[in-house]
Amino acid sequence: MPVTETFHIDRPSFDPESGEARFSYRLGDLTFTEILGLPTVAERERAATPAFRKLLDLTAFVLGVSYFKLRAPFDIAAGLPLSEAERAFVIDVYENGLGEFYARNDLARFGRLRLSVPDDSVPRKEAPGLAERTLLPIGGGKDSLVSVELLSHVGMDFTPFAVNPKGPILTSVEAIGREPLYVTRSLDAEMIRLGKEPGYYNGHVPSTAINSMIASLCALLFGYDQIVLSNERSASEGNVEFDGRETNHQYSKSLGFELLIADTLANATGGALKYFSLLRPYSEARIASLFAHGDRFDAVFSSCNRNFRLSGHDGPLWCGECPKCHFVFLIFAPFMAKERLLRIFGKNLLDIPANERSFRELAGLAGQKPWECVGEILEAAACFYTLTRHADWHEDAIVRSIKADLFAQYGEEKLQLAMAECLTDSRDHHIPPALAAKVAAYAV
Numbered sequence: 297m298p299v300t301e302t303f304h305i306d307r308p309s310f311d312p313e314s315g316e317a318r319f320s321y322r323l324g325d326l327t328f329t330e331i332l333g334l335p336t337v338a339e340r341e342r343a344a345t346p347a348f349r350k351l352l353d354l355t356a357f358v359l360g361v362s363y364f365k366l367r368a369p370f371d372i373a374a375g376l377p378l379s380e381a382e383r384a385f386v387i388d389v390y391e392n393g394l395g396e397f398y399a400r401n402d403l404a405r406f407g408r409l410r411l412s413v414p415d416d417s418v419p420r421k422e423a424p425g426l427a428e429r430t431l432l433p434i435g436g437g438k439d440s441l442v443s444v445e446l447l448s449h450v451g452m453d454f455t456p457f458a459v460n461p462k463g464p465i466l467t468s469v470e471a472i473g474r475e476p477l478y479v480t481r482s483l484d485a486e487m488i489r490l491g492k493e494p495g496y497y498n499g500h501v502p503s504t505a506i507n508s509m510i511a512s513l514c515a516l517l518f519g520y521d522q523i524v525l526s527n528e529r530s531a532s533e534g535n536v537e538f539d540g541r542e543t544n545h546q547y548s549k550s551l552g553f554e555l556l557i558a559d560t561l562a563n564a565t566g567g568a569l570k571y572f573s574l575l576r577p578y579s580e581a582r583i584a585s586l587f588a589h590g591d592r593f594d595a596v597f598s599s600c601n602r603n604f605r606l607s608g609h610d611g612p613l614w615c616g617e618c619p620k621c622h623f624v625f626l627i628f629a630p631f632m633a634k635e636r637l638l639r640i641f642g643k644n645l646l647d648i649p650a651n652e653r654s655f656r657e658l659a660g661l662a663g664q665k666p667w668e669c670v671g672e673i674l675e676a677a678a679c680f681y682t683l684t685r686h687a688d689w690h691e692d693a694i695v696r697s698i699k700a701d702l703f704a705q706y707g708e709e710k711l712q713l714a715m716a717e718c719l720t721d722s723r724d725h726h727i728p729p730a731l732a733a734k735v736a737a738y739a740v
């Protein structure tokens with residue numbers, strides 16, 4: 297493949313009349329355009345502020361990963377000025393955000409990408425007037441719905457936000473009952489087509505980084521001073537070592553990336569826009585225990601990513617076959633009545649012998665941690681340990697068949713400690729202190 301070519305990012309445009317943002321890219325002789333449809337804004341002058349222009353430029357860099365990955369060249373160029381810190385942010389998105397893509401395509405790019413852009417020497421953009429309001433991205437799964445419950449209980453108002461909402465996102469937002477803010481995103485169809493052709497690479501992109509940048513455009517246009525993510529602490533654990541680095545399927549959900557993007561958004565807006573994850577103190581198991589407190593989303597939510605394919609999905613809410621379905625079933629089991637869990641999933645995934653290999657991978661008893669949005673290996677092992685001692689679950693096929701290997705690999709003491717650790721909240725988070733204190737008082 298001609299990796300000597302350059303990936304060019306053109307100046308993006310935004311039309312406040314129609315709400316349409318256009319992002320164009322060039323890769324050798326190929327050209328692509330991605331289009332966002334934002335709701336139209338009454339105060340159109342917001343789109344003319346330096347801060348909005350800066351965020352539009354940064355969004356162009358981040359959305360570019362989908363097109364760059366077709367050939368993954370070493371050179372990236374744009375006529376869009378960036379500060380030193382912004383360059384570091386962009387390189388991080390193109391290196392670590394695409395880490396899984398490089399590992400699975402065996403491409404050595406870490407530390408080797410060259411980014412040619414003019415210097416931006418204007419330190420901080422003028423702060424736009426952002427009201428004390430919260431934009432809450434909704435993914436249709438358990439995590440953002442736990443944030444919905446936490447914010448509702450502490451009395452903080454919020455607006456549900458989603459990019460290309462479909463299936464469980466739409467039904468969850470309906471159940472939340474608040475007016476949402478939605479953005480449509482149309483990827484260039486030629487990129488999708490080429491991704492399936494020989495001679496082009498394909499693979500995973502950092503979707504949370506993409507959705508977050510789009511959320512930041514809406515925050516500026518509609519006056520929100522904070523974007524609240526629902527990324528758990530388990531998301532910071534990677535999958536495999538590759539090319540001298542840990543790669544992580546969920547990189548743009550990690551704490552490291554949260555700090556980087558939070559700084560980038562703050563600097564672009566004169567400190568006006570805040571970005572943090574409300575669920576950072578929690579493990580996936582702890583989030584499952586919090587979700588189990590209420591049942592109002594049981595029939596409408598799903599964490600199964602098959603729901604979110606661009607081409608749509610007409611299968612069940614939970615496919616029951618993918619690692620994410622297996623992981624979510626496993627972490628709910630210790631905290632939810634069995635009958636309720638079976639109602640949500642439609643079947644008992646821990647009693648289907650064909651699922652054994654997948655559950656073993658989740659618990660570190662075979663293969664590698666799947667390239668999926670699943671929690672820590674030790675966390676899955678600890679949940680299994682709990683089930684081996686649980687009256688409702690200990691006789692199910694998978695629990696019985698992996699028990700001996702689980703105990704042999706980890707030992708009972710380590711599993712007990714791991715479960716206790718999963719249920720202990722971490723202080724390594726960036727939630728504003730007053731909100732963190734209120735949430736901690738509720739989430740006991």
Ligand SMILES: CC(=O)N[C@H]1[C@@H](OP(=O)(O)OP(=O)(O)OC[C@H]2O[C@@H](n3ccc(=O)[nH]c3=O)[C@H](O)[C@@H]2O)O[C@H](CO)[C@@H](O)[C@@H]1O[C@H](C)C(=O)N[C@@H](C)C(=O)N[C@@H](CCC(=O)O)C(=O)O
Nearest residue numbers: 362491499500501502503504546547548601604605606669
């Ligand atoms: C829905 C899903 O999980 N898709 C992943 C899947 O893609 P698939 O081909 O099965 O379906 P589509 O998503 O419809 O993609 C079609 C092609 O388009 C490319 N593409 C898609 C979105 C985009 O923004 N840019 C693109 O270039 C895609 O590469 C396909 O060729 O497998 C892909 C390859 O592994 C994954 O990249 C797809 O993942 C989506 C980008 C996606 O939105 N995934 C999220 C549900 C997800 O994985 N979230 C992670 C967080 C990751 C992060 O760092 O933020 C999580 O929840 O942990």
Ligand SMILES: Nc1ncnc2c1ncn2[C@@H]1O[C@H](COP(=O)(O)OP(=O)(O)OP(=O)(O)O)[C@@H](O)[C@H]1O
Nearest residue numbers: 433434435436437438439440457458459507526599
């Ligand atoms: N289509 C989307 N539009 C906007 N934000 C999204 C979208 N999909 C996911 N997100 C955001 O990214 C976060 C991570 O997605 P993820 O799928 O892990 O979470 P979830 O759907 O809330 O829960 P689960 O992990 O159970 O699926 C979500 O919590 C949400 O904040």
